[in-house]
Amino acid sequence: MQIPHIQTINDHISYLTPTEHPLSANVVIIEGDAFFWVYDVGNHPAVSEILQKKSEQTGKEIRVILSHFHPDHIGNLSEISCEAVYQGKNTFRYTKTGTVIEEDTWFQDGDVWLHLFPIPSSHAKGSLALEVDETWCFLGDAAYATQKNGQTVYNAERLLAEIRVLKNVRAPHFFLSHSEPFQQNKEDVLEWMEAIYEKRKRDESYIKTPQRL
Template identity: 35%
Template structure:
């Protein structure tokens, strides 16, 4: 379990099994959990928590939600698309706030997957995979309109940091992420609905590491 602040912790993502980062936020009244992953470690950690447990699922991909049927919780928040896979949970259609506005749950425009949610707490926005491109080996792309909407969304946030699942640098500067995505947006062509970022990836689909 890694520590971000005195009340924010996370289990890092893994590749075997493929599992998302799982975030735990301790507030005065409850524990908020962002994504549940697939690993036994994440499942056990969630089930061992005492008191009120609220879970937010970032999107429907199995590496983020597979444990949802193996853990106990009090409240579950999902997008409409994710509920098609979980068959349970409160659907988030617009921004909702909890804990005297300490916790915000919002929909995120995303090329990666339909129905992405983020959770904002203090100076951190937990984004899941929402800022990533559409991933098909040999065809990594951003939708032009969704990328612009995503940039606008990121600029509307007041927090300093974004937390990106699976990234070796889980906590990143929001401003730096905006700069990166603006540079990708500048690649757009008037006649094309998508922007290729294939040069960011190796032939096997893994992300290139730039020293």
């Protein structure tokens, strides 16, 4: 079994690497003065152990932010003792706990600023993104396509709406779950998404495309 390991982004942001067996997404950890803010909780059994240990060692409670409802992103939620859970309404239908975020929401924890915002996505309706300090923006799987009738496709209308939202994000660094490297330049991600949108055909709602950046 693969074991996720910790990678550092800066002094207060790190993440646990994704795994394929079991399928488990990147788990982002932002350390504020009062809380550990965790963006997605993955599906690997080692994740909950790592998070609980960090919480116990520092005395800081965990606040969870969920990008969307797929099991590789929320599977460990019931195994983690957390002070709060934030998610979109579609994810809440699966978790049945915490707070639903339907508009731009900001938190300050010491020197750390967190910006939660809904983001249109072909991959999963009701996705939630996280921007930290107007520098780092975590998107989960929101930039990816979905499967429809055996095809990898984007909803053209939703993709255009997502591009418009992302253009207004101030952070220059985007992070796409499961991607290697995890960190991408905002301009590169938008260029990739706009190239996909340009492939749309008139009178067709979906765009067929490869899955990943």
